[in-house]
Amino acid sequence: MISKDHIIKRFVSYVTVDTQSDPNSKSTPSTKKQWDLANKLADELKTIGMQDVSIDENAYIMATLPSNVDHKVPTIGFIAHFDTSPDFTATNVKPQIIEYYDGKDIVLNAEQDIVLSPDYFEDLHLYKGQTLITTDGTTLLGADDKAGICEIVSAMEYLILHPEIKHGTIRVGFTPDEEIGRGAHKFDVKKFGADWAYTMDGSQIGELEYENFNAAGVVVKVKGKIVHPGYAKGKMINSMYIAQEFINSLPRMETPEHTEGYEGFFHLCSIKGEVDETQLEYIIRDHDRGHFEARKEVMKKLTEELNAQYDREVITTEIKDQYYNMKEKVEPVMHIVDIAEEAMKQLHIKPLIKAIRGGTDGSQLSYMGLPCPNIFAGGHNFHGRYEYVPVESMIKATEVICKIAELTAKKA
Template sequence: MTTTVTDRFLRYVVIDTQSNAASSTQPSTEKQKNLGRLLVEELLAIGVSDAHLDEYGYVYGTIPSNTSKSNVPVICFCSHMDTAPDFSGTSVRPQIVSKYRGGDIQLPGGSRQVIRVSEHPVLGDLIGNDIITSDGTTLLGADDKAGIAEIMSAAEVLINNPDIKHGTIRILFTTDEEIGRGVDKVDLKKLGADVGYTMDGETAGTVEDETFSADAAEITIEGVAIHPGFAYGKMENAIKIASSIVDRLPKDMAPETTKGRQGFIHPIAISGIMEKASISFIIRDFTEEGLGSQETLLQNITKEVIARYPGSNYTFTVREQYRNMKVVLDRHPEIVDYACEAIRRAGMTPVRGSIRGGTDGSRLSFMGLPCANIFAGGHAFHSPLEFISSQDMEKAVRTIVELAKLWEERA
């Protein structure tokens, strides 16, 4: 069995692990366990003797401490096994552009599937690298099978090189991160970690200590149904009411019109019949105040629309998804400081950033395990244009190894 990070990655991406938000089980899809079982086999093979898959599809494993120091914090490295429901993850056929020479990359799955330099300027930094893509008909799965491959490869490096001193390291691979349930069933007591790092970021050299705060909102509308032949002055079509609410959303508060630290209101699903309709939203902002303002705005729009339909009514419910992990990480600055130093030691200039999204680390931080997010190297996540550099994955492996050394050195 080959053990390079690229070979691992290519093995993992062909296993369909797409999660499903409509499912109530954990994991939401049994097929996620197929990758979990393979990872356990590989962990056992490299010497992680306690590696196992639990009933929820999580993979746990331990690399024991090999230092005489007894006060080294236990570090957890975490990545998620599922891929996003946004685009197909079935029958992934990875392609490798060896020694990329620059220019747009045409994918074989269709003439419209082109990774353009104008849209992905990071390609300019990857000339000479080996770039992995899908064929353009599916996701690639770098989010977050790249992180898994990197943690697996770093684990093998640490086990095979006992001269690299480190404390106890815990490995955690989760399910259902893409649908917001990634750590719902994580056993923190069993994990037994003091600090954590998710390998789930993008550009090489990046470490992120801030995420969106996130809520989900659901609006259910009950209209007035009647035979269309006798509907004059009586019918109140729930589908049209729902459409009016979506149409009234501010055009400058959508994902496609916001960037940087701007939040958004994003309808992700709409369904219904004349009598009843529902709209699902995700709401994002870096502050809880901003989140609350957007929820108030959405509810006010709904009230104003419903007011034109006296026979109809609605329910408006909000569910918390995750909160900005910076609140927790600011109390533990060494977590990010060490990540930046590890990135330097791995030959890069660290860049601190904020995630316009969330990670398992967001939830874990508020559950008691403060987690920063480190680059995994992928780009164009959740789309068929997803791509990653083999060399960037190798840099991530070196970063993990350097982090393990740093926590031991500075204990």
């Protein structure tokens, strides 16, 4: 039985280390403070008895739990990231432990009147009677993805202490900079040496995901002409008005706030505008590859039409693909999803198989040759002050890791 107190102590020791990543940095990891937890994790893996523990010049951590069976078993991996999102402060995290949650409002910060309420965050109703770890309302928590880190380390420790659980070789990988889209960029798949892996980076207990968005980033630059406004008739071209035409020409209801499930979208992330030049930054998302390509064509066609309308190049549009739907790479090896699903069922967890409305390191890794579905880590309300994680969900995720290892050995 995995100790609740042990899980809490380990998790708290991780989230109180600030590891926020920085999208404006060109280094890897993008912030020096990520090294604080990276070095701690490498030491901890050695302490619990993992073999071949390494940490490279970019803070990527790998370790091995050797097989304890005498027959050939596929090498599997478990991966999580130790950085936290730049969306909200992660400095001076003060976790709060809520024992036997009563199903009512949780006052995170009385002084600032910050309340975590089930009236707004309905998922809280799922965890009545359980132990929750929350923020103090002034920072994020970091369960994304330090819950995943905690679960993997705890599972490896449990397997080491319980050799009666038979398993093949298991590889562990911890990455920096996932939150800024670079977690897999310098991951050495060949060195990792697994046949397949799982990221422990989902949310609600039971989540099992092998589909994600196809993704592209778009930069639209609009050129105008600045002339003294008192003498501008027939001469001034206000780039912000042309940019507004571009914005209004895209499907208004195909935006994040109007879509769900498998529906894709165009998302305007930022506008920087003056008369002379305006820049728009978009992201394009769609689960269907054909629809994804069609969305890119819509933006290209709109650019051509506006340039023709103004009889000169007033708009340039740069589109860069970011990642693709890992479904294409996982479906040919669906047994790896089946094993995870069976593990959950044997532990009396209802599998929630759904598509990710986002990306994951697993997507990039799948296209790098390491098929990598995503499994729940247990947290909710990521990237903000209302983030929380039920301890019981972390324990169950730890048990799922152990069960996957056991089932893989049995099925070999």
